[in-house]
Every structure is written in C-alpha cells, then in structure tokens.
Amino acid sequence: MxxxxxxxxxxxxxxxxxxxxxxxxxxxxxxxxxxxxxxxxxxxxxxxxxxxxxxxxxxxxxxxxxxxxxxxxxMGIKIYEKHCIITKFLNQVLDVSPKVAENDACCIEHIISDETFEKMKAYLKDNE
CATH class of the missing domain: 1.10.10.10 (Winged helix-like DNA-binding domain superfamily/Winged helix DNA-binding domain)
Structure with a gap:
C-alpha cells in the first residue's frame, strides 16, 4: 500500500x-x-x-x-469524516461534552494514526 x-x-x-x-x-x-x-x-x-x-x-x-x-x-471528505468520527467517539463513548469533543477532534484529526482512526470507526459501527 x-x-x-x-x-x-x-x-x-x-x-x-x-x-x-x-x-x-x-x-x-x-x-x-x-x-x-x-x-x-x-x-x-x-x-x-x-x-x-x-x-x-x-x-x-x-x-x-x-x-x-x-x-x-x-481529501475534504476524508478530513471531514475523520473529524466527525473522532467527535462522535469522544462524545458518545467517552462522554466528553459536545463542545469539548468538537474542539478536541479539531486537534486530534491532524495527528491520529490511520490504525487508531479505523479502530474508532469500527468501534462506533459495531456499537450502533
């Protein structure tokens, strides 16, 4: 790859x-x-x-x-998807407030590894 x-x-x-x-x-x-x-x-x-x-x-x-x-x-779609998934994970899984989850996602989306992001995404999908 x-x-x-x-x-x-x-x-x-x-x-x-x-x-x-x-x-x-x-x-x-x-x-x-x-x-x-x-x-x-x-x-x-x-x-x-x-x-x-x-x-x-x-x-x-x-x-x-x-x-x-x-x-x-x-690339815009990919970046925005990452932002949304991280925000959702922080808010729904870790019970971070929506505003803090949104702000943290803005920072995390730039440094998160593909592996960690894919695990977050899979976790949310499996627990819907």
Missing part, C-alpha cells in the same frame, strides 16, 4: 474549510472570503492556495474563484 504524503495541519484546515463552507453546488470561493473564514490575512490565504494548487487540490486562476479539484474534494 502506497503511503500518502502527510499534509500539514494548516493545509488540512484549508481543504476542510473550502469543502465544508464553499464547495456545495460547485460554488467557488474568493481569497478574501477564505481568509475571513480561516481567520488569517489575505496574504496567508493566498500562500496556502498556491500550495494547495501545487499539490493538485484546488484550481485557481489569478483573481478568480478557488475550486476544489476531484482529489481536493476527496
């Missing part, structure tokens, strides 16, 4: 934000709106978009809208 290149926490957050907030109905996002959603400067958002484009996760023409590519959307 080929190892997938590990993305930085920041890049994962950008992909997840674009996926959740802007990719519905194939709606693109402007740098200004992305920067605001991420709580960063336009320059920082622009740098991240350049990186995302070089990795093949977004399409972006200068001064145009930003769209997830097919691989960007697949």
């Amino acid at each position: 080929e190892m997938e290149k590990k993305l930085t926490e920041s890049i994962e957050d950008y992909i997840e934000t674009i996926y959740l907030d802007f990719s519905q109905d194939n709606r693109g996002v402007r740098i200004t709106d992305l920067a605001q959603a991420m709580g960063v400067s336009k320059a920082s958002a622009n740098d991240a978009v350049k990186k995302l484009k070089s990795l093949g996760y977004v399409e972006h023409e200068r001064y145009g809208q930003i769209y997830l590519t097919d691989s960007g959307e697949a």
